[in-house]
Amino acid sequence: MGAGHGHRLHYHGHSALHRMPAECKLIALLIFVLAVVATPRTQYWAYGLDALALSVAVACSRVPVSYLAKRMVVETPFVVFAVLLPFIAVGERTQFLGVTVSADGLEAGLSLLAKATLGVAAGLLLAATTEPRDLLAGLEGKLPQQLVQIMAMMIRYLDVTSDQLRRMRIARESRGFVATQPRHWPVLGHAAGALFVRSYERGERVHLAMLSRGYSGSLPGLTPARASTRDWSVAMLLPAAAAASALAAWWAQ
Amino acid sequence: MHVPDGFINAPTSVATGVVAAGALAVALRKAGDELDEKTAPMAGLVAAFIFATQMLNFPVGAGTSGHLLGGALAAVLVGPWTAILCMSTVLLVQSLLFADGGLTALGTNVTLMGIVTVAVGWGIVKIVTVVGPNSPKTVVAGAGLGALISVPAAAFAFVGLFEFGGTADIRLSTLMAAMVGWHVLIGVGEAVITALTVSSVLAVRPDLVYAARHLLSTRPLEIRTHTKPATS
Structure with a gap:
């Protein structure tokens, strides 16, 4: 669990x-x-x-x-x-x-x-x-296009976000902090909060970058086999x- | 915990699938109001955040730990419709890429963990923020209370589904006591983690907390100056 x-x-x-x-x-x-x-x-x-x-x-x-x-x-x-x-x-x-x-x-x-x-x-x-990419291409047309787009963005940034969380843990541990009991939860809560702010801000940056490359609401070219x-x-x-x-x-x- | 294949019979699975698909269709339309054309990148990143946060282990002691489910948290942070989209995407990806939660049970999982937790969590946050005083603390308390109740509510909904389309004959009271009782405990953990996370975001970027937006418009900019100059 x-x-x-x-x-x-x-x-x-x-x-x-x-x-x-x-x-x-x-x-x-x-x-x-x-x-x-x-x-x-x-x-x-x-x-x-x-x-x-x-x-x-x-x-x-x-x-x-x-x-x-x-x-x-x-x-x-x-x-x-x-x-x-x-x-x-x-x-x-x-x-x-x-x-x-x-x-x-x-x-x-x-x-x-x-x-x-x-x-x-x-x-x-x-x-x-x-491969996740092929899976998305396979879902194209079977699920609403916007849902597939959200899934695509999620899968694309899954490892980035998970790695960010891992780096935050390494940073905590390198400062001698390892959470072992509920008393330590506030620290982990701050980590989760920081991760949200970072993910959200990354989302804003990604969105702006997409706009500057001509994004208009649909993703081109998942080209399903x-x-x-x-x-x-x-x-x-x-x-x-x-x-x-x-x-x-x-x-x- | 994701419901696997075979737990709920085929007709009930199809029915929950229809419920989930309907709610998702509404959420897709309504999320546009919360996020406009930013929907795909923002919801995608928030879904990745929920997915990652579910990996953050909160130690309970004696070697065990729990993790966040995130329904109420997502509702407070990004609004209910986007939250339904994010939670459903997380469950879809977990089912297809991680074999976590059966494909026939996807409708059940989305209904329980993507819709019930978000709806209950958001409803309670809304009530608390309307009734309570206009302050960030009210939002934090509402988030905690919403999370606390959202988890046993999902368990309660599961018991209802199991009674209707379950594959075993268990006395309703036994199942109800076991499931809801156990999930109240999980809900306490969920409540603490959700409140801590929301208060942490509120301290740094209150504008990102959807449930606290009404506070920002009424809060005048306050410029704090040092009354005591630093001694040099």
């Missing part, structure tokens, strides 16, 4: 998945997770099929499994919740590994664990194989597999 979200996920490579236009990957991911979420929860074999399809995609991407596995930690709070579910849910009791738990909670916990893990793994695969029919058909293999397994699971139920 105290962990930051600032690690970069992109894994440099030239696999088919890396080269695929970002819009194909985005839509594929969206359909894949929707299919996983819509899978009825007691059909565990369906999650197995989804996982199998996803691992084929991971293999194609040539991103090392250990690289993705390490980054699965973002899921931790929800794993805790899923583990607690059988104990806090109400309803019929059942025996599981020698403990009496709620049958409904157990089912819900297991399927939550499966769905969340598949979702995080698929999201990681997208992040690992897609054109997705061919072939790109789409390859990209849809993974979501098609997930959708098929979800349909089969509904039919089997």
Whole structure:
């Protein structure tokens, strides 16, 4: 919970998945997770099929499994919740590994664990194989243009702002100050305040610089890679597999 | 904490997605009034600031630490509509580039952390500044109170969504007590950090605090001179 979200996920490579236009990957991911979420929860074999399809995609991407596995930690709070579910849910009791738990909670916990893990793994695969710039180009036309612009500016200055925060911490520490308890919060509050002033002023400078280069409200040239029919058909293999397994699971139920 | 895929069922996820998209559409239009054509660079930089501030760890003791969520802070600093845009952008980037928060849960995350926290935080700041005396301290107190209540309010909204479209049968009172109780604690931290940050910005650049703009127009320029010349 105290962990930051600032690690970069992109894994440099030239696999088919890396080269695929970002819009194909985005839509594929969206359909894949929707299919996983819509899978009825007691059909565990369906999650197995989804996982199998996803691992084929991971293999194609040539991103090392250990690289993705390490980054699965973002899921931790929800794993805790899923583990607690059988104990806090109400309803019929059942025996599981020698403990009496709620049958409904157990089912819900297991399927939550499966769905969340598949979702995080698929999201990681997208992040690992897609450059932020390509992602923005892929979002162009699918989200309001202004939102894409805001995202573009944010991503562009993300590292600048994070680094500024890091420099402020180094400056504090080089003066012998390390925050260890709530008594030290005012110092950190000043740091956050200073960071806001600096970010805002940087925004003003950037805006003026953009104006002086002829900015009139729209950003030119994100030039999205054109997705061919072939790109789409390859990209849809993974979501098609997930959708098929979800349909089969509904039919089997 | 971002809701992952599979936590909320598909129909409810779609419904929160529609709510989030609607609110974003309104925010995009209204943010223009707060920032005019500066929207993209300013909102982008503020979103980067929120993202970075979420990485600033506030030690609680015994090796644990917490971090800011930032909804109420953003509302106080840049106004509610821009804040909704910034928070949503942060959540979108976290979901797509950092796999933090599921893609199907994006609507839920935006609704809870981007809209509920900003709306509740801003509403309370507005009430406090209207009712309270005209001074920067009122804005700081309002920001703290807004942050304090915005976090359990988001937890409360989550419990509502979970009751409606959750994937497990948990007794409502159990979930409510656990979620809201825990988030009141988080809210206390959020309140202190938000108030400290707002007061720090108010001291340096009061013109940048959106919720304090009404103070600037009524505050005459005051030229302070040294009464006692420095001894040399």
